[in-house]
Amino acid sequence: MNQLFNRSKAKLICYILNFCFLIIHFFMIYIFTENNVTPMVQFNIFSIIFYVSMLIIIYLGFFKFFVTATYLEIVLHMTLAIIFTGWDHGFQITLIGINSLAFFAEYVSRSMQDKYVPAAPLGTLGMISYIVSFIITNKKGTPYSLSSESSFILQILWGLVVFIILIACLQLFTLLSFHSERLLSIAATKDKLTDLPNRYHIAKFENDYLSNNRWIALADIDDFKKINDTYGHNYGDFVLIKLAELMQKDLPECEICRWGGEEFLIIGKGHDIDIAYKILDTFRKSIEAFTFSKDGTDVKLTITIGLASFAPDLSMTEWINVADKKLYAGKYGGKNQVVL
Numbered sequence: 001m002n003q004l005f006n007r008s009k010a011k012l013i014c015y016i017l018n019f020c021f022l023i024i025h026f027f028m029i030y031i032f033t034e035n036n037v038t039p040m041v042q043f044n045i046f047s048i049i050f051y052v053s054m055l056i057i058i059y060l061g062f063f064k065f066f067v068t069a070t071y072l073e074i075v076l077h078m079t080l081a082i083i084f085t086g087w088d089h090g091f092q093i094t095l096i097g098i099n100s101l102a103f104f105a106e107y108v109s110r111s112m113q114d115k116y117v118p119a120a121p122l123g124t125l126g127m128i129s130y131i132v133s134f135i136i137t138n139k140k141g142t143p144y145s146l147s148s149e150s151s152f153i154l155q156i157l158w159g160l161v162v163f164i165i166l167i168a169c170l171q172l173f174t175l176l177s178f179h180s181e182r183l184l185s186i187a188a189t190k191d192k193l194t195d196l197p198n199r200y201h202i203a204k205f206e207n208d209y210l211s212n213n214r215w216i217a218l219a220d221i222d223d224f225k226k227i228n229d230t231y232g233h234n235y236g237d238f239v240l241i242k243l244a245e246l247m248q249k250d251l252p253e254c255e256i257c258r259w260g261g262e263e264f265l266i267i268g269k270g271h272d273i274d275i276a277y278k279i280l281d282t283f284r285k286s287i288e289a290f291t292f293s294k295d296g297t298d299v300k301l302t303i304t305i306g307l308a309s310f311a312p313d314l315s316m317t318e319w320i321n322v323a324d325k326k327l328y329a330g331k332y333g334g335k336n337q338v339v340l
Contacts, residue, residue: 014058014066022051037144040084064115067105071122074098075129082133086142089151090158095130097162099123100169191258193237194244198258206316209267215276217266217307218323222335224262231297238294250283273309280305281338302336
């Protein structure tokens with residue numbers, strides 16, 4: 001996710017959750033001790049030992065095991081609490097609310113391309129426990145009861161716990177979705193090889209470029225196929241990347257776009273086309289004099305550029321086509337030149 005979430009952040013979240021569960025179980029020991037619910041006191045002692053041991057599991061980075069084991073502990077704890085004390089203390093709310101945490105864990109794990117546990121089977125198990133505990137308490141009653149004060153506190157506690165879990169997960173899902181959409185938007189408008197904007201970027205902001213204070217040009221590497229055929233495509237990629245860097249360095253006032261293949265679109269500011277011609281011709285000469293060097297292989301190359309001034313009656317596509325025709329006129333006219 002580039003990297004809104006990574007293993008160190010996932011580890012921190014697991015530590016926080018584990019700490020919160022430890023605090024809750026210490027509190028539950030107090031509640032069940034006050035109400036003489038011995039089986040649940042014993043189970044919560046086990047839970048505390050369980051969550052202390054989970055600190056090692058988190059440290060080792062076994063997140064899949066942590067999520068699965070924690071979910072099962074919560075389901076078992078809430079199911080037993082319902083069976084022993086009844087349906088009126090809010091334990092069943094957690095069986096539903098914890099599912100959002102399981103789905104969030106799956107989403108984060110998938111995003112990090114890490115091992116994950118599908119949340120749907122865990123949620124199904126939680127729902128089965130919900131139904132089974134309801135049937136048992138409805139048919140057989142409960143062996144223990146809690147005071148009205150304890151019941152009051154627990155209903156507020158589990159309501160708050162589930163509310164916080166749901167709000168936190170939904171908020172994080174919102175942030176993750178927005179972050180993912182932003183990354184996709186950037187990826188769709190950037191060329192992976194040169195990291196320059198691509199033609200989709202130009203289409204997206206077409207109206208911003210249509211101005212009588214701009215000029216455009218199409219630059220093409222002369223005989224680029226020979227470079228690929230002679231030195232290989234890796235060397236050809238190096239040339240494209242290096243040329244993109246030189247364009248950004250030598251034409252700082254212009255926007256450079258990878259138009260496709262060995263073609264680059266240049267968008268400059270200024271209505272004086274003669275000045276634009278001089279800028280581009282100076283750049284053309286600098287490329288002619290430059291030596292592309294990689295792994296002991298030196299290559300000299302030239303570029304041809306088609307330049308077009310702004311025309312108010314043209315769309316962006318038509319305007320670029322004008323520059324493209326001039327580019328090909330330069331190609332057929334001997335290459336290594338700027339055609340206006």
